[in-house]
Amino acid sequence: xxxxxxxxxxELKDIFSAAxxxxxxxxxxxxxxxxxxxVKNAAGWTPLLYAANGGHGNENPxxxxxxxxxxxxxxxxxxxxxxxxxxxxxxHNKHPEMIKLLLENDAxxxxxxxxxxxxxxxxxxxxxxxxAQILRDYPGEIVEMRALREKLFREYVENxxxxxxxxxxxxxLRLKLR
Numbered sequence: 001x002x003x004x005x006x007x008x009x010x011e012l013k014d015i016f017s018a019a020x021x022x023x024x025x026x027x028x029x030x031x032x033x034x035x036x037x038x039v040k041n042a043a044g045w046t047p048l049l050y051a052a053n054g055g056h057g058n059e060n061p062x063x064x065x066x067x068x069x070x071x072x073x074x075x076x077x078x079x080x081x082x083x084x085x086x087x088x089x090x091x092h093n094k095h096p097e098m099i100k101l102l103l104e105n106d107a108x109x110x111x112x113x114x115x116x117x118x119x120x121x122x123x124x125x126x127x128x129x130x131x132a133q134i135l136r137d138y139p140g141e142i143v144e145m146r147a148l149r150e151k152l153f154r155e156y157v158e159n160x161x162x163x164x165x166x167x168x169x170x171x172x173l174r175l176k177l178r
Contacts, residue, residue: 015039019047019069022054024061027068037074044080052086052098063097076107083113091123091131099131103138 015035018026027047031037040046048069054062066086070076079085087107090098103109112118117125123132 015047016041016045016050019050019065020054022061022065024064024068027065031068031072037069037072038078040078040080044078046074046078046080048074048076048078048086049080049084049089052089052095052102053093054095054098062095063101066098066101070101070105076102076105077111079111079113083111083115085111085113085119087111087119087135088113088117088122091119091128091135092126094128094131096131096134099134100138103135109135109139 015030038046051062051066051069077085087102090102110118120132120135
């Protein structure tokens with residue numbers, strides 16, 4: 001990792017090291033101190049790319065590190081020098097829970113690496129068909145969740161007494177929904 005962090009101030013190198021080694025406590029501290037979660041090293045890697053590249057399973061710290069970085073404003077669709085995103089990294093390293101976390105936070109399924117591969121195409125070509133299947137199936141879940149959210153919002157609007165009042169800011173909303 002040393003050659004990739006050349007030219008980065010020492011105080012910023014710490015976030016790379018913590019993300020790369022799975023040091024959850026240090027990441028928490030750095031996020032609380034408002035460290036730059038989108039800082040890039042010479043290879044274009046960010047702390048989120050290191051977290052997405054990390055260990056397996058629900059119990060490992062990398063999933064929580066990624067969650068903290070995302071909540072702190074990490075760019076979910078950042079691309080390193082070869083065009084890989086955190087989603088490409090997670091698919092490459094067979095991290096289904098990381099893939100799901102990234103997708104739940106609006107990771108793009110359509111960004112392409114320098115070879116023109118989306119994360120799904122990359123996973124398929126690399127023989128990681130199980131990861132490709134997760135990526136293939138996920139848009140259906142997104143569509144279902146959006147439909148459910150819209151249905152619940154419509155029900156809320158129809159049953160809400162607050163929105164039944166003629167207030168200037170709500171009138172356009174009510175007209176659009178009818």
